[in-house]
Amino acid sequence: MIIKKGPAATVNDLLKYIKGPDYAYGGKLLSTTAEIAELYKNGEGSLKYECEYTLVPEGNKLLLTITGYCPNFAPESFINKMLEFVKTGDIVYVNDCANKSEKVKLEVLIKNKDFFESKIHKLLIKTCNYRFYAIQRNKSTTLDKDVQVDILVPNMLELMTSWIEWRKEIETKMTKRELELTIDKEYRLKTKESAVQNLSVIKDALEDNNTVNYIVTNLPYLKTLHTTNAKLAKELAEYLMDQKLTSIRKLDLNKLQKELVECQKKTASLNADLADISKVVLRELDKLKVFYKARTLKV
Numbered sequence: 348m349i350i351k352k353g354p355a356a357t358v359n360d361l362l363k364y365i366k367g368p369d370y371a372y373g374g375k376l377l378s379t380t381a382e383i384a385e386l387y388k389n390g391e392g393s394l395k396y397e398c399e400y401t402l403v404p405e406g407n408k409l410l411l412t413i414t415g416y417c418p419n420f421a422p423e424s425f426i427n428k429m430l431e432f433v434k435t436g437d438i439v440y441v442n443d444c445a446n447k448s449e450k451v452k453l454e455v456l457i458k459n460k461d462f463f464e465s466k467i468h469k470l471l472i473k474t475c476n477y478r479f480y481a482i483q484r485n486k487s488t489t490l491d492k493d494v495q496v497d498i499l500v501p502n503m504l505e506l507m508t509s510w511i512e513w514r515k516e517i518e519t520k521m522t523k524r525e526l527e528l529t530i531d532k533e534y535r536l537k538t539k540e541s542a543v544q545n546l547s548v549i550k551d552a553l554e555d556n557n558t559v560n561y562i563v564t565n566l567p568y569l570k571t572l573h574t575t576n577a578k579l580a581k582e583l584a585e586y587l588m589d590q591k592l593t594s595i596r597k598l599d600l601n602k603l604q605k606e607l608v609e610c611q612k613k614t615a616s617l618n619a620d621l622a623d624i625s626k627v628v629l630r631e632l633d634k635l636k637v638f639y640k641a642r643t644l645k646v
Contacts, residue, residue, distance in 0.1 A: 349507055350625050358387045358504055365503075366646045368477075372451050373399050373415025375645035377472070387503035391478040396420075398471040399645065402463065408439065409460055411467065413453040417644070419473035422453065428470065429455055437462050479506050511628060518620075518627045526617040529610060536607045538583045541568035542590075543600045549592060559584045 349356045367376045367383050376383075378394040386392040399415030416422060422443070429441035439456040446452070457463050480498055487495040501509060542549055548565045555561040562584040563569050563577075573580040587595075620627045 349504070349511055350629055356504060356508075358384050358502075361387060361504055361507070366642075368394065368418070368475075368644065369642050370396075370416075370418050370644040372417075372420075373643045373645070374417025374420065375399055375415070386477060390480075390502040390506070391476075393474050393476045395472065395474050396644075397473075400471060402460075405456060409457045409463060411455040411457055411463065413455075413471070414449070414451055415643070415645075416451055417471075417473055418475045420471070425470055426453070429467075432462075432466070437466070479503055481506055481509055514628050514631075515624050518631065519624050522617055522620050522624070522627060526614065526621070529613050529617060533607065533610045533614060534579065534583060535586060536603060536610060537568050538566075538587055539595070539598055540600065540603050540607060541566050542587055542595050543598050543603065546596065549587070549595055552588070553592065558588055562587060 349361075352360060362380065362384060366380075367378070374396050375398075376394060377397050382392075382394065386394060396417035396419070398413050398417045398420055400411060400413045402409055402411050404410075426441055426443065429438060432438045433440065437458060439458065440454075441456075442454045444452040444454055455467070457467065479501060481501060483497045483499055485495045485497070487493055489495075499509070545566055548562070552558045552561040552565070559581060563573050563580050566584070566587075569580045569584055572583070
């Protein structure tokens with residue numbers, strides 16, 4: 348969304364996709380959408396949560412079953428508190444029933460609802476404080492250190508926008524490097540292709556006092572390349588001379604040409620990526636979908 352809308356993206360756009368924090372042990376968010384929006388806008392603030400539970404009659408008592416622990420809820424502390432209430436006779440028992448299929452299940456048998464409302468319910472409600480920040484590392488401008496580290500405190504939208512810009516830089520560097528390697532491979536393939544098509548030139552070059560110069564001035568592809576990039580033409584001639592004549596003779600021209608076509612397609616694709624690096628970031632993010640898990644904390 349931020350990549351597609353750019354500077355026009357708003358916190359309300361963000362809320363459509365990130366409705367609030369998630370938590371592995373469940374629970375539910377009590378804070379309103381407006382309160383979440385304020386947190387996103389300011390970059391810091393607090394949200395209120397509640398454990399997920401049911402309260403059902405059990406004879407003349409009430410059975411509290413907690414099925415989701417909200418953030419900041421400490422099960423051990425809660426159990427210890429319930430054990431104190433067992434001693435005072437206000438509850439009958441507390442039992443941690445969690446198992447492989449139900450990783451959160453805590454039961455408390457309470458004598459009456461008033462005690463739940465006055466003493467227990469508040470223990471199931473927690474507040475979490477948040478502060479978004481980003482660590483930015485740059486080359487230091489002073490001699491006393493190599494790296495300058497700055498801690499930024501942006502709002503949620505700025506934080507995500509900064510990450511996307513950083514990711515664009517990374518993808519650009521990686522794509523450029525891959526393009527360099529692909530173009531280098533393309534040059535080598537064209538040189539080999541020309542050599543296979545002109546084996547007599549290679550054979551004559553081996554008998555010449557300056558084999559590299561002979562290749563550059565007589566092999567059609569390198570002869571043409573020499574007019575625009577003499578240095579590269581010489582390097583490719585040296586590369587070719589590192590190959591044995593028997594190895595060059597064994598090269599399959601059709602296979603070389605097919606490989607060259609694929610290489611040229613890849614070069615075109617990489618150039619297209621560099622022209623629109625945002626699409627590359629989206630493509631890489633799309634690969635993360637396999638790791639997506641449904642929310643466990645209810646909003």
